Amino acid sequence: MASNRGVAYIKPGVVEVQSIDFPKLALGDRKCEHGVILKIVSTNICGSDQHMVRGRTTAPEGLILGHEITGEVLECGRDVEFIKKGDLVSVPFNIACGRCRNCKEGKTGICLNVNPARPGAAYGYVDMGGWVGGQAEYVLVPYADFNLLKFPDKDQALAKIRDLTLLSDIFPTGYHGAVTAGVGPGSTVYVAGAGPVGLACAASCHLLGAACVIVGDMIDERLAQARSFGCETIDLKKSANLAEQLDQILGVPEVDAAVDCVGFEARGHGANAVKEQPATVLNSIMEITRAGGALGIPGLYVTGDPGGIDDNAKIGMLGIRIGLGWAKSHYFTTGQCPVMRYNRALMNCILYDKIQIAKATNVTVISLDDSPQGYKDFDKGAARKFVIDPHGMVSKAA
Numbered sequence: 001m002a003s004n005r006g007v008a009y010i011k012p013g014v015v016e017v018q019s020i021d022f023p024k025l026a027l028g029d030r031k032c033e034h035g036v037i038l039k040i041v042s043t044n045i046c047g048s049d050q051h052m053v054r055g056r057t058t059a060p061e062g063l064i065l066g067h068e069i070t071g072e073v074l075e076c077g078r079d080v081e082f083i084k085k086g087d088l089v090s091v092p093f094n095i096a097c098g099r100c101r102n103c104k105e106g107k108t109g110i111c112l113n114v115n116p117a118r119p120g121a122a123y124g125y126v127d128m129g130g131w132v133g134g135q136a137e138y139v140l141v142p143y144a145d146f147n148l149l150k151f152p153d154k155d156q157a158l159a160k161i162r163d164l165t166l167l168s169d170i171f172p173t174g175y176h177g178a179v180t181a182g183v184g185p186g187s188t189v190y191v192a193g194a195g196p197v198g199l200a201c202a203a204s205c206h207l208l209g210a211a212c213v214i215v216g217d218m219i220d221e222r223l224a225q226a227r228s229f230g231c232e233t234i235d236l237k238k239s240a241n242l243a244e245q246l247d248q249i250l251g252v253p254e255v256d257a258a259v260d261c262v263g264f265e266a267r268g269h270g271a272n273a274v275k276e277q278p279a280t281v282l283n284s285i286m287e288i289t290r291a292g293g294a295l296g297i298p299g300l301y302v303t304g305d306p307g308g309i310d311d312n313a314k315i316g317m318l319g320i321r322i323g324l325g326w327a328k329s330h331y332f333t334t335g336q337c338p339v340m341r342y343n344r345a346l347m348n349c350i351l352y353d354k355i356q357i358a359k360a361t362n363v364t365v366i367s368l369d370d371s372p373q374g375y376k377d378f379d380k381g382a383a384r385k386f387v388i389d390p391h392g393m394v395s396k397a398a
Contacts, residue, residue: 005390006064006136007371012055013379015372020064023132023140025077033079036144038071041088041158041393042165042365043134045374045386047195047263048300052126053375056265056307059126066135066388067093067123068168070161074138082145088157089148090167090347091141092339095121095131098146109336114142120336127304135371137390149343156351158397162358162365163350165387165394166200171346171357173298173337174200174261178208180333181257181296185209188250190242190258190288192281194222194233196361196385197298198261202231203360207349214249216242218273225383229360240270242284256293258285263299264316276309279318286325294331301334361385365394 004022007015025032043066052059069091073083083089095115096108102119103111110119115129124133132139141147149167151157157164174197183189187210191202194217205213206229215226216234223233234245243253260281268277269284285295301316308314325332349355364384366374374386389395 002138004136004138005368006133007066007368009052009059009063009065010061013053015053015065015375017369017371020132020136023138025075025140027142031077032140032142033077034144035077035140035142036073036080036083036148037075038069038089038091038139038141039074040069040071040134040137040139040390042070042161043136043388043390044068044165044168044170045135045371045378045388046169047197048125050375050378051265051300051302054307054379056305057126057302058304058306063124063126064133064136065124066133067125068165068170069123069134069139070165070168071139076144080144083148083150088151088154090151090164090343091134092147092149092343093122093169094336094339095123095129095142096147096340097143106341107338108340109338135368135388137368147340149347151347158393160350161394161397162363162387163356164347166357166361166363166385167343167347169337169339170197170200170361170385171204172339172342173197174202175204175207175342175346176337177201177259177261177296177298178204178257179296180294181259182294182331183208183210183257186211187257188212188255189214190246190255190285191215191261192259192285193217193261193299194219194226194383195261199226199361200357201259201261201298202226203229203355203357206230207355212250214246214255218267219381219383221383222381225362236269237273238270240268240272242269243288246288254288254290256290257296258289258293259296260285260299264301264305278309278313279320282318283321283324286321286328286330289328289330291328293328294333295325297332297334298337363387365389
């Protein structure tokens, strides 16, 4: 039997590369004729993975991680009509059937048929349907004709693979945060968080025509990365008064739009920067977004957090000042990004050189065996997007 290896979550703070089963065109005891087997070209470490690895979810030991996947089709099921062996494809992290009511409405992040526990599924993620993750050498992708985005020219795609690998999640997710916050030409925008999703969001704001994009974070290296492609920055360690800091940049203490790219492990600002305060970002962006503005919330919030600061936080119940948002007639958009809504258009932006998303997020290529160290470096706040290259194809393309 062909071999396969994958990155497994062992316990809080520990992952390791293990030998795992080679994928089959099967779902339990039935054939998966609508699926394909992919040879993974690139697969990325995500901040959402890091939440699990820190022990901040109920992820089980042995879970094979990874939901950001780009691959080459190795084998197709009998019912796959339009995807062919040898195609180079991007895999949306949302697993979607293409048949249910939500999929037909374009809400592929909350497909009703791929997770028995709740709407929505993803590869290698806790409570998201039990699908094997893609931080591996090979993986099964179901409903291939519906889910997969084929790159039109394989050689061109390999030449831009560092950018195109981000189509599986963080580029569409950052873009979704910007779109749902109402970012457009001439907008002023505040992006909370300069991790990979925050940087992708900031770059997306520029793509959408924002006049001024301001990124807040507490890690100097990440703030420097945001400045490297034209963002203004705010060091949240220095002051808890975000409106005052915005006023120094814009001349007014508010923005047109704000995006939460941090999520439930948020910390306080200023003197409270060392303390976890999970509602801080949501409350702060309501304070500084103009009346009638919108808040994009692609940052992850969970229903189960064993490491939560109190009993409410452990079930995702946070002290959000909803009265302020109501009084200002704010719009809120939460939840998984429906990747398929954006990935084709964003692919074209990459292929036609309208954006350099790999440069903005500081893509750093590592081997599968170096994945445990990649997780450690990412957890320390490295201003990098770690891209795993299990077969050496990304390095070869360079």
